[in-house]
Amino acid sequence: MLKIEYVTQRLSLRFFMLMLVLFAFQVAFGLVIATQHVDPTLLAGVANFNILRAEHTNLGILWILSGFIGTILFVGPLLSHRELAATGLIKFLFWALLAVTIWNVWTQSLAAEGIAGWWAGQPWLQEGLEYLEAGRAADVVIFVGFAILAYILLRTFPPRREWNEIHWGLAIGVVALTFVWLFGVFFVERIDLQEYFRWYVVHYWVEGVWEVIHISLVGFLLVLMFKADVKAVGYAVFWGVAMVWLSGLIGNAHHYFWIGTPEFWQFWGSLFSALEPLPLVFCFWHIYLDAHQDRKPLENAPAFYFILGSVVLEQVGAGILGFTMTFALTNVWSHGTWVTPSHAHLALFGTFGMLGIAAAYYAVPLLRGVKNFDQRLGRIAFWLVFTGMLGIAFGFAIGGTIQVFLYRSMGLSWFGGEIFPAMQFYKILVPIFGLVFTTGAGLLIYDLLTIGYRSRQAPVEEPAAAVRPVRGRWSAQLRGVEAGLWLMGMWIFGAIITLGLLSFNLEVVAKGDPTIPYVLGGIGYPGLLLITLLFVWRFLASLEARPAPAAQAQPSMAPAAVGQGT
């Protein structure tokens, strides 16, 4: 087991704890707004949907950032072979993050009274733009926080000639995080121009910055967990990042189809964002390779479960579901409907949320010096949040398909009583799977908060694990061909979904017959989500069935090999 060699790594612990607390609140808000979708009169006039949703999206961003900061602080010294610089600033960063979060939770509620805090043309308290709801005062603090993070990381890193791709990825990531934020801190009069710049922040953060941080961190965690070769991971990081930018830079144009910008964006956006899944396939492939770098059993199963979940849901949520609605001819239907949050929930929680949880599962036991922690809770929690989120995505996707037909093709009125009952069954699915998700989230939060403090320490199940027999073909060694077939299966279902959205352009559908899109969506979405579930099960069964070596020597990880330059 890795020993904590650098005391400043311990500073990451408080960010992981904050992440868990904010995650709990975000899930609670999500559960309430999912229930409000079922019964819109719930808390109406008391706690309106728009405010609760703003809390839900903002806390989602903030806890993911908190997890990023924790992870970066944890790996920073390992990458640099020295203590973190400016520890005072790190402590300040923590309190600033906590303060700005509480402040922002409060200011969002002012939207019920229409108070934005206009001063000097800017909304200082809250600004009512999706994802960028924070007011200017909070924006400034967040900007300073990002700048501090970038400063800490760059001061900690070794001289630049010693950097490898992971250093570059993280350095560019945190600097870009700070820079891109600036595009969202101006009041813009024109809605087309405002949306143009709002997607700079939302899209380029997710696609250009978080993705880069994600690739770098996943790469390094794999180095730590599987002793994966630094050069191989570095290669994957460089080309992963390069492909993310090559596709995502112009791929941002898929947000510019209908906001009032010219038609030519439909060509550019459809073309380039269709390429956006490429880096995700690439990343997916590398986690397969790297997870098979050594053939030892998983030392820290929950951490790897969540990394795998992160990369697979990135593939499915961001890659495949994103692909289905990225063409102008499909996006014209999916845009502004329930079809999109199925993509958003899987992609955002899956890719970035699960990475933060994985890093916490890796770091927290080490930071608390716990050997052989009880991994059962983490495993169960993973399966609950994973299936919960797949179920939520299913409810959104099918509900959204019905919505597209009735709302867009048939032109029925939204609140007039026709669309609501037609979607109701799928609306109910969201809070139901939300409860499954909440149970898992509660478990993992409890587990991570109390690892090392619980009186009953891990049962010594090592011998049991060691003799666990290889059970048939399901837990046989996963080979490359088979992994490729699973991936292809996912994409086939993705193609069916795409055709389903495309079929809304058919005249027969426009005349009032929804059979084709309903059948294609009814096959595509559940098929995709089920095959994803099965694949993760298969992958983990393969890893769990690895025979433990006779003498399980656990050499303390030699970070010397890790931080070397290329």
Added chain:
Amino acid sequence: MSCLNGTDCREHIKRHTALAVLALMLVIFLLLSAWSFLPSRNQTIPSVVQYGDVDAVAGKRVFQAYNCMGCHTIVGNGAYFGPDLTKIYHDTGPAWLAAFLPSAGGWPTTAAVQVQLQNPLVQKEAGVADIDAYRKQYPGAAERMDHRGGQHSLMPNLPLDAGEIQALMAFFKYTSAMNNEGWPPKPDPDRRLPIQAASVAAAASAQAAPVAAAGSSPSDAGGAVDLVAAGQKLVGDLGCVACHATDQTRMVGPGWGGLFGHDVKLADGSTVVADEEYIVRSIREPDAQVVEGYPPHVMPSYDALVNEADMQAIVAYLRSL
């Protein structure tokens, strides 16, 4: 794979090429972006769209201050809780919006829209003066009035004042005038509606018929009880109860419960007794005596819509509460 064994596999050249292509893409992206916002695009701009004397920029500030995007979508972006608002002005017109926005918790009745249409500004912006022409011009308003008029909506009442409402109208006028490249897609006019087809068709044929239930006179009503019942029907048809509760609850306007015969404090500091004269005046000239704590210019005048007989019924109903 990478050059693990240290052989020259031109990895550096490949990486530099990738970065060069990336720079080219950045140039393309920035050129396309600049092109998107040139004046030659002829896209509508909020600073030149006016509703009355308010421009759409002021409306955008109101739209953001209430976080409307947190429930609705605008140009398709936002939450998916309420309907998209991009073309709402085009569909329902200013009179319907002016009737709806102050009391969003209830759907405006035909009479409530008709009252707004008496406002010269609304008339000018709508381009029509009478309700039948309005229904033809704004089928979205006709559909809403026929199917939902007088019912509860799922939107909470927002504390919008008259200026904010006017600004929001300017904003919706602006977004309706925008060129969104064909989004949202328009339904096929020959489509076969899957549900409630009969009622929609019936509503379409009934469009020409006069809806003004407000015009029906209770003159044939015999006793006082009938007068109260007629008044109760009238306040529903006229849309009064979208803003006024029948108990003492404060909604958009003051509640009516126990009002009659009691003292009312006015915004100018004086106190009047809520007798018949006061109630009639509040309906015919709402801004003459504004109740303390309530903003002026929110309630429109119902003078032209309520005849003497109807007024008697309404007063009788209020007296009974």
